[in-house]
Amino acid sequence: MLTLAARRIGSLILTLLLVSALIFLVMDVLPGDPAAIMLGTSASADTLEALRRELGLDQPLPVRYLQWLGGLLTGDLGRSYTYDVPVAGLILERLKVTLPLAVMAIILSVAIAIPLGVTSAARRHSALDYLGGVVSQLFIAVPGFWVGLLLVLVFSVSLGWMPSGGFPGWQQGVLPALEALFMPAIALALPQAGVLTRVTRSSVLEVLNDDFVRTARAKGLTRRAALWRHAVPNALVPVITIIGLQFTFLIAGAVLIENVFNLPGLGRLALQSLAQRDVIVLQDVVLFFAALVIIVNFIVDLAYLWLDPRLRGGAQ
Incomplete structure (x- = not known):
């Protein structure tokens, strides 16, 4: 290993x-x-x-x-042509918005997708399974920026429950900052939750037909216990792959959502740098996104070895 x-x-x-x-x-x-x-x-x-x-x-x-x-x-990312400040400071400042936004979105996506996908697989061809398929397909089909605009119209303009955009900064308190990120996180999470639901359902269905699940049932485990103790853990390898890819996408691909909600994140910084031809900022941000994808994929590969003993044996 x-x-x-x-x-x-x-x-x-x-x-x-x-x-x-x-x-x-x-x-x-x-x-x-x-x-x-x-x-x-x-x-x-x-x-x-x-x-x-x-x-x-x-x-x-x-x-x-x-x-x-x-x-x-050496940690010197250069100096911005436009802002005349170190690029490292710009990226770190914008990362304070984009990273929590991506983490909130991936948590919401997993919280929606895993229970929905596992339940759909456990009750295959039932009304709940068909409902889960419709919901997941709806999440995939609806663009995230449109969901964001709809959330602003309903919860900010009509009801006045949530801020319509902007970011107060973490120095104003954790709760106001999380409140400003909540609706953007939902808009980012729903399309990813649709994809993750379908992957989870397919993976669990494939594992449910394996011999070890039938053996667990034959030893007296209930259907629910066999599902969550044996089937779901062994179905997580492709699910973790998708989660890793989604996390990098949520950081690198949040530019539309950040513009809808006027969030000063990394995606917006990249768009501004492109418009202003600030090459040093743009290439550093793009390299950061690329490095993040590569490193997350590396972590996912290591997670494979931890989750699946067969891969550890093959590596040895």
């Missing part, structure tokens, strides 16, 4: 290097000159050239990539 983990870590590092090179190359070929955007169209050629030298944009592409990579390894 340790050998397999070491190989996965080596693969993780190599993948991060390749992804960083690809991101840097793509950002370099984007149209627009950061110096011209910062100084405006009326700037003289000498002023533009001086600013390019100051920003290091006059260096060859390999040199700039190695300088950027060296900064990443």
Whole structure:
């Protein structure tokens, strides 16, 4: 198992290097000159050239990539062209909004999907199973931003129960901050809950037909005990895969929801950086998203080994 983990870590590092090179190359070929955007169209050629030298944009592409990579390894993510502040501080500040939002959304998604998927599998072809299928399909079909707008109209505009948008900051208290994130988390969670419900139902149905479940029933376990003690734990491997992918999607793909609710998160920062041609911020945020996906997938792989002894045996 340790050998397999070491190989996965080596693969993780190599993948991060390749992804960083690809991101840097793509950002370099984007149209627009950061110096011209910062100084405006009326700037003289000498002023533009001086600013390019100051920003290091006059260096060859390999040199700039190695300088950027060296900064990443030492924790120096560069300085924003637009805000003139360290990029690391910008990302950490926006992560205080996006990360709790993603955690709340994944908790809501799991809390809805696991019971609904397991119940649908346990009562296959029943009215409850058909109702669960309709609900999950509805969650998948409805766009998250539309759910967000509907929640604002109902609970903010009509009823006045929840704030319609914005984020007060954690310094104003945990409850006001969580209240501001609650409706965005619901809007993010419902589509993911629909997908996770269908995966959970299919996985549990597949396991219910295995011999060990029938053996557990033959030994005297009730149907409910056999389901939750034996079937569900063995059906979690594909479910955990989806949860890991969903968590990274909720962080990287929350840009629409953050704009609907006017939340100062990472997705909104990436969109603003793209509009302002702030390349250093954009490439750092994109690399953060990519690294998060790779690292979460690595954690999911390790979780496989913990959940399924057969995989540990194969690794040895």
